[in-house]
Amino acid sequence: MRPYLSPPLAVITMIGVLIAGSYAVAVLEEIAGTLVSRRPLRLTYVFWAPLATAALLLTQGRTSTERPDAQAWALAPALLAGLAAVGLAVIPIDQNTSVADPAAGFVLYSAAISYVMVAVYLHGWSANSTLPLIGAYRFIAQAFAFQIPFLLVLLAPALPAESLAISDIVEAQESLWNVVRQPLGLPIFLVVSAAATFSLPLDFPDAADLAGGTSSEVSASHRLAWRGARAGLLVMVAAMGASAFLGGWQGPWLPGWLWVILKTLLLLVILIASSHTFARLRIERFVVLAWVVLLPLSLVNIFFAGALLL
Amino acid sequence: MSRVLSRIALRADARVFCIAGSQSRDEARLLRLAEGIHLTGTPRAANVLLIAGELDAGLIAPALVAHDALSPPRATVWWRLDTEEALVSKNFPNAFMEDDLDPVPALRRVHEELLAGQREGEAPLLPDVEPAQWQGIGPYGQGGKGMTGGVPYGRPMAERADDRDGLKLDYLPVRIGPLFAPLPVGLALDVKLQGDVIQGAAFENLADASTDGTSIFHRALRVAVLIRDLELARARSHLEWLSDAVAVAGAASLSERILRLAQQVAPGDGDAIRAVERTLRRRGFFDWSMRGVGVLKTNALEGVSGPVARASGLSIDARTKEAAYERLGFEPLTQDAGDAAARWIQRVREAAQALDLAGQAGDERTGGSGAIESPRGLLTDGAGPSTATARLVPSLVVGMEFGEAVATVVSLDLDMSEAQPLDNHVSAAS
Numbered sequence: 001m002r003p004y005l006s007p008p009l010a011v012i013t014m015i016g017v018l019i020a021g022s023y024a025v026a027v028l029e030e031i032a033g034t035l036v037s038r039r040p041l042r043l044t045y046v047f048w049a050p051l052a053t054a055a056l057l058l059t060q061g062r063t064s065t066e067r068p069d070a071q072a073w074a075l076a077p078a079l080l081a082g083l084a085a086v087g088l089a090v091i092p093i094d095q096n097t098s099v100a101d102p103a104a105g106f107v108l109y110s111a112a113i114s115y116v117m118v119a120v121y122l123h124g125w126s127a128n129s130t131l132p133l134i135g136a137y138r139f140i141a142q143a144f145a146f147q148i149p150f151l152l153v154l155l156a157p158a159l160p161a162e163s164l165a166i167s168d169i170v171e172a173q174e175s176l177w178n179v180v181r182q183p184l185g186l187p188i189f190l191v192v193s194a195a196a197t198f199s200l201p202l203d204f205p206d207a208a209d210l211a212g213g214t215s216s217e218v219s220a221s222h223r224l225a226w227r228g229a230r231a232g233l234l235v236m237v238a239a240m241g242a243s244a245f246l247g248g249w250q251g252p253w254l255p256g257w258l259w260v261i262l263k264t265l266l267l268l269v270i271l272i273a274s275s276h277t278f279a280r281l282r283i284e285r286f287v288v289l290a291w292v293v294l295l296p297l298s299l300v301n302i303f304f305a306g307a308l309l310l
Numbered sequence: 311m312s313r314v315l316s317r318i319a320l321r322a323d324a325r326v327f328c329i330a331g332s333q334s335r336d337e338a339r340l341l342r343l344a345e346g347i348h349l350t351g352t353p354r355a356a357n358v359l360l361i362a363g364e365l366d367a368g369l370i371a372p373a374l375v376a377h378d379a380l381s382p383p384r385a386t387v388w389w390r391l392d393t394e395e396a397l398v399s400k401n402f403p404n405a406f407m408e409d410d411l412d413p414v415p416a417l418r419r420v421h422e423e424l425l426a427g428q429r430e431g432e433a434p435l436l437p438d439v440e441p442a443q444w445q446g447i448g449p450y451g452q453g454g455k456g457m458t459g460g461v462p463y464g465r466p467m468a469e470r471a472d473d474r475d476g477l478k479l480d481y482l483p484v485r486i487g488p489l490f491a492p493l494p495v496g497l498a499l500d501v502k503l504q505g506d507v508i509q510g511a512a513f514e515n516l517a518d519a520s521t522d523g524t525s526i527f528h529r530a531l532r533v534a535v536l537i538r539d540l541e542l543a544r545a546r547s548h549l550e551w552l553s554d555a556v557a558v559a560g561a562a563s564l565s566e567r568i569l570r571l572a573q574q575v576a577p578g579d580g581d582a583i584r585a586v587e588r589t590l591r592r593r594g595f596f597d598w599s600m601r602g603v604g605v606l607k608t609n610a611l612e613g614v615s616g617p618v619a620r621a622s623g624l625s626i627d628a629r630t631k632e633a634a635y636e637r638l639g640f641e642p643l644t645q646d647a648g649d650a651a652a653r654w655i656q657r658v659r660e661a662a663q664a665l666d667l668a669g670q671a672g673d674e675r676t677g678g679s680g681a682i683e684s685p686r687g688l689l690t691d692g693a694g695p696s697t698a699t700a701r702l703v704p705s706l707v708v709g710m711e712f713g714e715a716v717a718t719v720v721s722l723d724l725d726m727s728e729a730q731p732l733d734n735h736v737s738a739a740s
Contacts, residue, residue, distance in 0.1 A: 032563070033562065033563040034563075035563075036561075036563035036564055036567065037562075037563040037564070037566035037567045037570075038567050038570070039566070048321050049321075049322065049323070051318060051321075052318055052319055052320070052321035052322035052323075053322045053323070055315045055316070055318035055319040055322065056319035056322040056325065056425075058315050058319075059312065059315050059316055059319050059425065060357055060381040060382065060383075061381055061382035061383065062381070063354060063379060063380070063381055063382070130482070130484045130486070130503075134503070134506045134712050137505050137506045138506055138713075200560045200561075201560065201594070201598075203560060204713075207560060207713065208351060208491075208492065208557060208558055208559070208560050208562070209492050209558050209559075209560075209712075209713045209716040209717065210712070210713070211351040211352045211490060211491050211492065212351050212352050212355070216351070216352045216354065217352070217354055218354060219354040219355065219381040220381050223354070223355060276561070276563055276564075277593055278593050278594050278598075279556075279559050279560065279561060279590075279593050279594045279595040279598060279599040280559050280560035280561075280599060281594070281598050281599065282598070282599060282603070282711075282713070282714065283711065283713060284711065285598060
């Protein structure tokens with residue numbers, strides 16, 4: 001049994017991590033966009049822009065569509081942010097520090113990922129408008145396709161640890177990180193993570209060809225909440241990738257929590273850079289890729305992870 | 311607290327939803343490069359509405375709806391662009407008029423005044439009422455069989471129809487456009503959606519028929535112009551289209567870079583464009599994204615000209631009949647695939663070819679014969695190439711997933727203001 005943070009401290013930590021994480025995502029997005037578009041990089045602008053945009057969205061009034069399912073519509077961003085918080089909570093911050101590190105941390109994390117489908121569908125459906133609804137439909141196809149490879153690829157690191165607790169998975173990487181031990185793992189994980197967080201090139205529910213899809217009808221604070229929650233989701237998958245494949249808190253010289261942050265940032269940079277690099281796949285291509293390539297590959301990954309233990 | 315927020319928000323880019331008249335879309339597109347403002351894809355994300363130029367009559371009603379969808383406090387700026395008619399000022403009485411060539415300072419000023427509370431937000435322009443009275447024959451106002459069909463409150467309800475797997479499923483009749491950002495200005499698609507699959511489609515052209523275009527291609531119908539200028543304009547047009555198309559494919563930052571390139575290219579810069587083609591290929595725009603989408607066979611291409619026809623293998627180009635182009639060794643480029651990827655590649659290669667030609671052309675002139683190869687195809691007095699191309703849309707998009715349909719329409723590079731005579735309702739069903 002590891003020491004947990006005290007409940008008030010845990011709540012404050014979670015809120016802090018979500019806000020700081022969303023801010024980091026927004027800054028990285030801004031930098032990536034500036035570099036790809038070859039605008040001159042103005043650092044004060046890059047660091048101010050997310051805050052200023054958030055303030056602008058908070059000062060504006062909300063609008064509504066005609067007869068939305070108002071409660072469900074308001075609930076969707078909160079649900080998504082809550083799922084990000086649940087997923088982040090099971091990831092240890094340091095060797096002896098975690099918000100919640102249950103024996104079945106992996107199961108809780110997987111449950112949070114599965115419910116992303118509910119949050120996105122709810123967000124699209126409850127707006128009572130065409131483009132969000134199409135976005136919602138798209139995410140159902142997308143979610144069915146990415147969920148099984150997502151779980152399988154995260155299950156493989158649990159085998160050498162012989163435990164479903166994330167801290168045990170990190171500890172089992174003391175001699176060798178899983179990114180080396182299971183070379184298929186991290187690449188598959190990054191692809192399904194882009195799908196789970198609906199980032200480009202797999203941003204089907206909120207795509208530009210739907211003028212924003214499920215978020216095309218949201219305004220002001222609602223828009224901010226949805227964008228913040230999605231950024232929180234990105235942090236959640238990056239933090240898991242850092243713990244499951246890059247050895248979490250393990251590393252020389254620096255304190256463990258700093259390693260966790262640096263490794264999470266590294267994966268965020270990879271995810272955001274690829275979202276500014278590749279063209280959006282056709283959704284049909286992605287579904288085929290997930291079922292025909294990613295699913296068998298993640299099974300092969302598990303098979304080898306198991307064979308290595310024999 | 312709210313004063314602190316407003317102070318911080320002053321540093322944000324003004325969120326602007328831009329509605330361009332069909333004659334002003336080139337000017338409006340350039341605003342994507344402006345600093346201090348951010349153009350949004352949906353009015354909900356903006357609180358300043360920018361109307362560029364004179365709006366086509368058919369766009370006024372949708373523009374009013376978009377106005378009311380802006381986040382309050384909202385304001386309207388009309389960037390007049392030397393237009394004279396008063397359709398906009400009559401319908402948007404509170405619009406702030408901007409005669410300057412650069413609307414960004416005015417947009418910033420309006421944004422800052424709204425935040426500081428110095429400018430009162432505009433009230434909605436439309437009454438908050440149902441578009442029609444409740445009308446229906448069934449107990450719930452429905453008009454068809456069972457619980458489906460009919461138009462209660464003036465809105466068509468879902469109806470049942472066969473789907474592609476032979477089941478009877480609901481379809482939803484909806485209108486996409488004419489201000490839907492990914493589609494060309496003025497194109498309204500009436501589609502029957504089953505899930506995200508289009509089962510029937512018709513379109514309406516809401517753009518005003520342009521009587522006299524001001525582009526160099528229109529001028530070349532009557533007088534001879536320098537090939538150098540004409541080909542440079544062709545390359546720009548293709549690159550501006552590419553910038554739009556790349557944005558719809560999700561790559562906003564790359565789209566900005568291409569748009570900037572479109573402003574900077576000079577005769578002889580063909581290699582810069584070939585580098586763009588390599589970039590796009592490496593990033594998967596052709597093979598992952600557009601391959602196999604919206605295939606056009608040559609027998610479907612009656613009357614179609616320009617890059618759309620040449621990407622399907624038809625080697626037709628008005629330039630081949632001109633002596634000046636013959637002296638430059640011009641040969642039309644063609645491809646066989648006929649899909650959206652081929653049309654993308656076709657335009658990129660033609661842009662490179664145009665810059666090569668412009669570099670070699672010297673003082674050669676062309677035009678004045680009443681027919682010219684414009685970037686979209688054969689332009690003659692009174693008829694533009696988009697008329698024939700637009701007619702392909704309904705039958706092409708039926709059976710497609712929504713995103714494929716959008717990608718297909720984008721790949722056709724339509725200009726609805728030249729799609730005339732107004733052959734308004736063309737439809738198709740599965």
